[in-house]
Amino acid sequence: MSENVGTLFCGVGLARRIEGVETGAIAGAVEVGMRRGTGGFVRAFGDGAACFAGVGSPLTKVVGVGFGGAPSVGEWEEVERAYAEVGAPVQVELAQLGDSRIAAELTGRGYRLMSFENVLGIELDGRTWVGPEQVQVRRDEGDEVDVWLDVVVDGFAHPDEDGGSSHEEFPRAAIAEVMRDMASANDTRRYLAYRDGAPAGGASMRTDGGIAALVGAATLPALRRHGVQTALLSARLTEAAAAGCDLAVITTQPGSKSQQNAQGRGFSLLYTRALLVKEV
Template identity: 85%
Template structure:
């Protein structure tokens, strides 16, 4: 476990930093996904971006807006036309610390609130974390990519029964594509957790400007409640601190087991994103 620390305060400046890193990751992965076929796009606006990486992709969304000016009506109309041309709804992930005028604009344009996601963070400060002894975590240097992908995709395909149901579901192939694209586009570090000699879970981490973004964490159903996620968190946090990162962040579903595990490792809730959707 990490050392006990006080809650981390998040203002608009820190939220903007986190949203910039998230936007860069989504845009990079979407640009990789666009190579698989025509119709993809990335549009930078409002300090964030709108992306479409292909039919059914989890990367089809608007992220990071609200920290670089308020988009004009014309910009929203252009984005909505772009999604309409590919037959996809517009999904906006809007941070609560973004300019509040954007939420008012979106509700006025007919966007519906679908769900929320929480962004949590922890200051690293050269600390170390020790994971459960019964779980071994290895960093994948490239020779275990297929194993990592199978474990993570299988884990995501079987949501934790204690978590609230998601408003969206993705086919296995779409999940595999986005995991592969995120890993190849963003210099992502991949980790595999082994329990009793068998692959039990996987996760990833990317670093950008001193910020470590933890993502892609999933545990196979047979290995849940055995410390796998705690081990993966501990390994990534220790590596991030050693790499000189000052902070780590993670995004979770509200009230999920992932949020509970993160808070057990010292993470604090920084802010929430509202997920708003419009059929166009």
């Protein structure tokens, strides 16, 4: 089943719920690295968290702020000092539906708007989705984790040129470390897609509080435009519904092929995050 059964409306309450799940996922992955001895920190900040997993890590950012009031000037100064002490710029992911005072505060403090990302969602309602027959998707139960990691890292190392671009570019080693830590944290499931018997793509899904976050989807460059992402999306949506989740969400670059695929499967655009950065 792939029909759009109606546009999903997102108010502040739903955005708060989604941002809380995202905060827990990022903080959990950073804590996995910390237990491995790589250093880092996770600081509760407002209703979100300030996370550091190393300079240049995709997990080094402030997430989830804006739904419990605007942090004070002193609180921002404390977070900025924490990042300055480790030599990292401060990156803030700010949801459009959060407290509007925060964006004005940050621009006044010298933060620059770098890019945007879209959060899309779909109500699951116990439905099932059918993917293309030429692509087989199976869940990795641990015996294929190295294959999964190679596929998703290769896919992310060669970003699709369709759609809007991101200011973020990360080395292969940083991507691999983050993907491994994200897959080890929280309630995360890994999936591999095969075409003609060979690995073609991979993805993950986290479930928390009735929300399925569809993350880490990547296709090998030579096998793009062959239904791999559609197959991975369909498999995860069906499993999320079977697991009792009421909502699935996905984050994409605006105007990207990933956003097009998601909306073609019935996702609605819920809100946008602005990515703001202040250099140390």
